[in-house]
Amino acid sequence: MIPGYGGNILRVNLTAKSSATTPIPESWKREYLGGRGFIARAFWDEIKPGTDPLGPDNKLLMAPGPYTGQFLSSSGKLHMGALSPATGGYGDSNMGGHVSFELKQAGVDLLILEGIADTPVTVVIDDGKVTYRDASPYWEGTTFDTERRLKEELGEEWQIMVIGPAAVNGVVFACIQHDFGRQAGRTGVGTVMASKKVKAIAVRGTKDVRLFDAKRTLAEGEKMMDQVMKQPGFTAWQPYGTPEVVPWASSQGVMPTRNFQTGVIEGFHNLDGPTMKAKVTEIDKGCTSCAIPCGKWGKGVLNGKEKPQEGPEYESIALLGSNLGITDIQQVAYLNGTCDELGLDSISAGNVVAWSMECFEKGFLSAADLGREMRFGDAEAAAAMFHDIAYGHGFGKILGQGVRAAATRVGLGTERFAMHVKGLEISGYEARYAPAMMLSYMTCDIGGNHSRSWAVTFDVATGRENFEGKAERVIWLQHVRPLFDALGCCRFPWVEAGLDPESYVAFIEPITGMQFTWDDMLKVSERVWNLTRMISYRHIPGFGRSFDSPPPRWVEEGHETGPTAGKHFTPEQAQDLLDRYYKLRGWDVNGIPKAEKLQELGLEFCVAALCK
Amino acid sequence: MKLALAADRCSGCRACELVCALDNWSALNPKKAALRVSGHFPTPGRYTVAICDQCGTCAEVCPTNAIQQDERGAWLINGEDCIGCNICVQECPKGVMYLHDDNGMVPIKCTLCGKCLEFCPMGALYDADGVIPTRR
């Protein structure tokens, strides 16, 4: 058996309150590595077309990877997947903290939650043994209260994942939270967990994770930890974390501002890393084995009210700050803490509330419609609306279905500034005049997210008007970045601290005994990319090019201000980017993988679905 | 070398637990580490770390003199003399002696190998004698 893994698939059936443990297929380790790779493969096998995302046949999948828990920086990542209630297609999300390694130590490489419990439960996984606790007394509790309660009941060393009121009340962008501030934010994985009546998952694992060559694994780990701590990013970036990019983003005109109306926010200095460190941050908070902990724990403040929270990260600063017209870092931290305790994805929540603010300011919706005046810059209004969303009050109930659904329902042309792709709210980069980044958002498999391909620097370095090499770049990034999601570790030592990404190859052999070159690993990523494309194709009627289109705002309007003021591409140019991308990917003109490409990647089992 | 703690610098990453178990046990298993990181959230919002300061209480209470001090000042358990009474585990003032099935009846105890403080990225664990440099 290939070492370096937990060993098993743990299937938990909530309807029957039964569980089954089977070995993870050895071939999956070679073909998919783990994490996002296992998620994609299991998704194809387990979740059939026609499944209701909130029904018993949807499965919530979770998977660590071979690098999870290793003494390398940084190894605490867990990947999750499910059919998304927001998009109706492939949904996934990635989360840090410590629970991924705990699952692995409990013997789990893939956790499958299926069915629906008859009453709210906490699923307890103790070294692979599964029991259920009645969660009815705290079903409506906040995420922090629930995690705190379970740690007191079970023990501080247990690792806990929880959902909050937002998930319980059916918000389609509800997240799963862990370790008081880490989230699996996107695509509504929290919503799916709630639909199964699972309030929390508590994990304890005490087993060794067997290694192919423990001494060499340790030697490689010491080398990498040492290298990371010698990068200039170690002392320059680590104290501030992801907010470090705020000044750059605003000066480049890519910081989403007032519902993506522009890319520059006046007063962005009040949102930057040093300001946050001075006004909010109390301690650093890190995931498993991380030498560059990006987590920043501290208190947000809004009009004298305090809220402890981890962050805010750049994405939260963008979507809860500049995108809402707010430039006070303490208020942004307060809003971040609000989203966290309610269990709302801060990206989607900030995006949809910004849309409601634009609707109000332009007269499409009134204060009576919305429950209050919703103006850019008003953090109290934003906080109140987050509560309305999480508890399904008033207009919050409509916003809780996502910006695509809300704009479709309201109509009146508000769809033109509903900032989503495929029904997933766009994250923190204003990309209308950055072709590679715009293409990244258009083709990201889960919808409007930046995590698969972050290409903004490429656009700035090689010219925003230039389309040459952009599709190539996006494809390369879509293979390199999600590779980390399959390995089960974090890409920040590469992206933020400047470590050579190919140095990660050195670990696969001492950990597992498997031989992989860098190109072999990227091939796994390409396989997974085509598989997730086919998953969405199977689930979403009419899926294809039209789902890869940019939001109307990006091809109709230029920024009011900033270095790219007035500029944008045409819809035809956006389609030209897609043409180049599809051709390079070996997909047809509608953006569907061709049979030859699927066969080349060992995805023969997907070919029959092309004839649907 | 003297293992010391500046707890306010701890980020809770547990790299120390990982390298301790890997180096001393060739095991990827922080449950076999000889120190423990604990989070305290949401209040007060801090980490604490239980470390061995080689106080020697375990040796004092050991009925078979199985715990002896070496030339570096580290108290080490001689497994052959250990009878598994666990009095040392109960009496340890820091609670940093641990049992694990894979080690049978002999408790796991810090051997002052220094790996944790060599690799702590935050300088939360450091050498109070200044022999091994702090990373931060």
Place this chain on the structure above:
Amino acid sequence: MQVTLRLEGHLREFFPALNAPQTVVLDGPKTVAEILEAVGMPPTLPSSVLCGRVRVPLDHVPASGDELVLLSPLAGG
């Protein structure tokens, strides 16, 4: 006078000439922005410029022998 430029992170892909630290000879004191323009890099491209491990603004004038470390911007999370 001369300064050394060191480029860290993924920006190195776009500026292969700066993959290893480069000494740049100047005909007099220049601002960081002017030095970057001289090597063909848009001055706003790096997320930060460090001189002596301290962040410096684009109008900073380094002394001869200084090393400027250019940090690549990152993706937020």
